[in-house]
Amino acid sequence: MTQSYFITCISNDIDKYPLTEKYIDKFINDNKTVLEKDSTVSDVLVLHPLKAIRIPVNSNDLSLKYNPVEVSVNINNYDHFKPKLMVFDMDSTLIYQEVIELIAKYANVEDKVRDITTRAMNNELNFKQSLKERVSLLKGIELPKLLNDICENQIVLTKGVRELIYFLQNYKNTVTTTKTAVLSGGFIPFAKYVQNILKLDYMRANELGLTNHGQTLDGTVIGEIVDGQYKAKTLVELASINNIDIKDTCMVGDGGNDLPAMKAAGYGIAWNAKPIVQQQAPSKLNSDTILDILYIFGFTKQDIDQVLSSI
Numbered sequence: 001m002t003q004s005y006f007i008t009c010i011s012n013d014i015d016k017y018p019l020t021e022k023y024i025d026k027f028i029n030d031n032k033t034v035l036e037k038d039s040t041v042s043d044v045l046v047l048h049p050l051k052a053i054r055i056p057v058n059s060n061d062l063s064l065k066y067n068p069v070e071v072s073v074n075i076n077n078y079d080h081f082k083p084k085l086m087v088f089d090m091d092s093t094l095i096y097q098e099v100i101e102l103i104a105k106y107a108n109v110e111d112k113v114r115d116i117t118t119r120a121m122n123n124e125l126n127f128k129q130s131l132k133e134r135v136s137l138l139k140g141i142e143l144p145k146l147l148n149d150i151c152e153n154q155i156v157l158t159k160g161v162r163e164l165i166y167f168l169q170n171y172k173n174t175v176t177t178t179k180t181a182v183l184s185g186g187f188i189p190f191a192k193y194v195q196n197i198l199k200l201d202y203m204r205a206n207e208l209g210l211t212n213h214g215q216t217l218d219g220t221v222i223g224e225i226v227d228g229q230y231k232a233k234t235l236v237e238l239a240s241i242n243n244i245d246i247k248d249t250c251m252v253g254d255g256g257n258d259l260p261a262m263k264a265a266g267y268g269i270a271w272n273a274k275p276i277v278q279q280q281a282p283s284k285l286n287s288d289t290i291l292d293i294l295y296i297f298g299f300t301k302q303d304i305d306q307v308l309s310s311i
């Protein structure tokens, strides 16, 4: 039988949970009944010693009996998959922070913002209402000072982000370089900052209303609000304007509002997401470096090192 799918196992922490031979044997033995049904499991492919492996299988519909939480396990048919369009959420995905929390702290309205977030989580408010309420608390803040404080001192890129983008833009298995985008439920000036440092092709985020010759926040949001549906719609649009087949797109995010885009994309990855998001996402990765996405796509450590050595 041809084995056209792969189970990819990526250790969430190579130091704490190395994928030793013993560990891999346990995974295979404990899933024996499921795996043997349609595959021989003799060919374990090592993508990165102790960190990432692949097991060829015939079906993408396997309910594994043993699915350890310390390992990100996904099934797909990718062999050196390089998306033609790669779309990222921003807060807690491309960067470690939630920018709205940083702004709230700057403006001394943390408690009020937290109350609104809690009400939104209890479904008393939808995302659009909660965003508007939160932004109304920011009226009067001077934008240049805020931007300077948050972008220069507080935003930190997620480990592996620069390398992942570099790989996607430079690995040549096709003539196409990957188009990249950040879709943020946050605000344009901050998303633009991240877009610029990562040299991403596209950026979408919410527009803050400004007064005083564009210097001061007026407490409003202008235009269509970037929520889950907007992200999904934008992903489809970006694929279409670049003549990219939707199956060649990938969305990465950590929040519930990234799920529609993850589902609209050819492939969706929940990055260090809450359990409820992970359950609904097409695939998941819980790791300390976002570069590990490349193992889900079937690349080896050697492939990655080769491209990154030319940085």
Ligand SMILES: [Mg+2]
Binding pocket: 089, 090, 091, 092, 093, 253, 254, 255
């Ligand atoms: Mg997020």
